[in-house]
Amino acid sequence: MKAFVFLVVHQDCLLGRLYLKLSFFLYFANFGVKTVLFRKKEPILGTVILTDKCNLSCKHCSVNNIIAVIYPYVQIISEMKQLFDMGVRILFFCGGETFMWHDGEKTLRDLVIEAKEMGFLIVNTVTNGTFPIDLPEADLILLSLDGDKKKHNEIRGDTYDQIMKNIENATADNICFYMAINKINQGTIEDVCVAAKRLKNVRAVSFNFHTPYPGTKELALTREEKKNCCDTITRMMDNGVPVFNLKSAFPYLIDNRFPTPCYQCVVMESGKLSVCGRCIDVPGLCEKCGYFFVAEYTLLFSGNIRIIAEMLKTYLKYI
Numbered sequence: 001m002k003a004f005v006f007l008v009v010h011q012d013c014l015l016g017r018l019y020l021k022l023s024f025f026l027y028f029a030n031f032g033v034k035t036v037l038f039r040k041k042e043p044i045l046g047t048v049i050l051t052d053k054c055n056l057s058c059k060h061c062s063v064n065n066i067i068a069v070i071y072p073y074v075q076i077i078s079e080m081k082q083l084f085d086m087g088v089r090i091l092f093f094c095g096g097e098t099f100m101w102h103d104g105e106k107t108l109r110d111l112v113i114e115a116k117e118m119g120f121l122i123v124n125t126v127t128n129g130t131f132p133i134d135l136p137e138a139d140l141i142l143l144s145l146d147g148d149k150k151k152h153n154e155i156r157g158d159t160y161d162q163i164m165k166n167i168e169n170a171t172a173d174n175i176c177f178y179m180a181i182n183k184i185n186q187g188t189i190e191d192v193c194v195a196a197k198r199l200k201n202v203r204a205v206s207f208n209f210h211t212p213y214p215g216t217k218e219l220a221l222t223r224e225e226k227k228n229c230c231d232t233i234t235r236m237m238d239n240g241v242p243v244f245n246l247k248s249a250f251p252y253l254i255d256n257r258f259p260t261p262c263y264q265c266v267v268m269e270s271g272k273l274s275v276c277g278r279c280i281d282v283p284g285l286c287e288k289c290g291y292f293f294v295a296e297y298t299l300l301f302s303g304n305i306r307i308i309a310e311m312l313k314t315y316l317k318y319i
């Protein structure tokens with residue numbers, strides 16, 4: 001019996017993966033029904049910030065190297081447990097640069113493995129892709145690619161070629177491009193889509209619009225620009241590019257008319273728990289929020305039928 005259970009839940013075997021997928025969908029469906037029917041505000045998606053240290057200083061970012069601290073292993077594990085006890089089952093690691101995280105012998109990979117053992121059903125990390133990628137246990141590695149080589153490097157410094165090398169040498173095909181679309185790179189959505197389709201270790205691409213944190217307001221897109229971007233993404237999706245976003249959320253994103261904040265998402269940084277994002281305390285920012293996941297989750301949990309149907313289809317495909 002023990003051997004059977006191990007076989008069933010072991011991620012590397014097909015049966016194990018099916019079992020984990022099914023567990024996730026049952027938990028998610030049950031959570032969704034309760035949240036919609038009883039208007040609950042409990043979280044299911046949690047992010048742990050591992051460090052604010054970063055080797056880059058991208059033009060659009062305002063969370064890097066503020067105190068440049070790598071949070072200790074025991075603290076991270078305790079934050080993960082806290083989130084799990086609150087009901088969170090989708091866990092993200094974020095930073096700063098997550099691959100810079102270590103504590104003695106412990107690395108990001110140990111955290112991912114421990115998160116899985118703790119019972120999180122989906123464990124993802126976000127990275128700038130400049131370090132070697134050996135994280136086969138993660139469900140998705142959201143790797144930030146901000147355009148073609150020229151525009152990406154304009155935003156992120158001379159990193160494009162190194163990132164492409166790291167993707168080629170990655171030890172699993174669990175990478176999903178993550179593009180923050182802004183004034184600089186709005187014309188290069190197609191390039192990121194084409195790269196996602198071409199590279200064997202890249203499973204999909206996911207987008208956000210620039211969120212205008214203080215000091216980065218000039219990078220925000222106008223309504224018309226957002227509409228053009230969504231038209232391009234829709235065209236890419238229709239041409240078979242694997243996009244890990246929901247078309248039915250685009251009209252809400254273009255006009256910023258989705259509910260905020262997202263009560264089903266929480267973020268934990270150095271013992272501080274915030275609803276939705278680290279940006280929750282920035283006055284007036286939520287009305288200009290560009291994060292696609294916020295629109296998708298708040299619409300989903302407000303019972304939007306088109307979003308529910310499209311999310312089911314999309315998650316089944318890419319997770």
Ligand SMILES: C[S@@+](CC[C@H](N)C(=O)[O-])C[C@H]1O[C@@H](n2cnc3c(N)ncnc32)[C@H](O)[C@@H]1O
Binds near residue numbers: 063208
């Ligand atoms: C803060 S970074 C941390 C992880 C890692 N260092 C990276 O670059 O992927 C997480 C994601 O937030 C995005 N981001 C940063 N500033 C943003 C902004 N103002 N609006 C939208 N996304 C932003 C980044 O492009 C990246 O994809």
Ligand code: SF4
Binds near residue numbers: 054055097
């Ligand atoms: S790599 Fe990530 S954390 Fe670092 S500056 Fe860029 S967006 Fe910010």
Ligand code: SF4
Binds near residue numbers: 262281290294
């Ligand atoms: S809704 Fe507000 S708190 Fe949530 S990610 Fe957007 S700006 Fe940040």
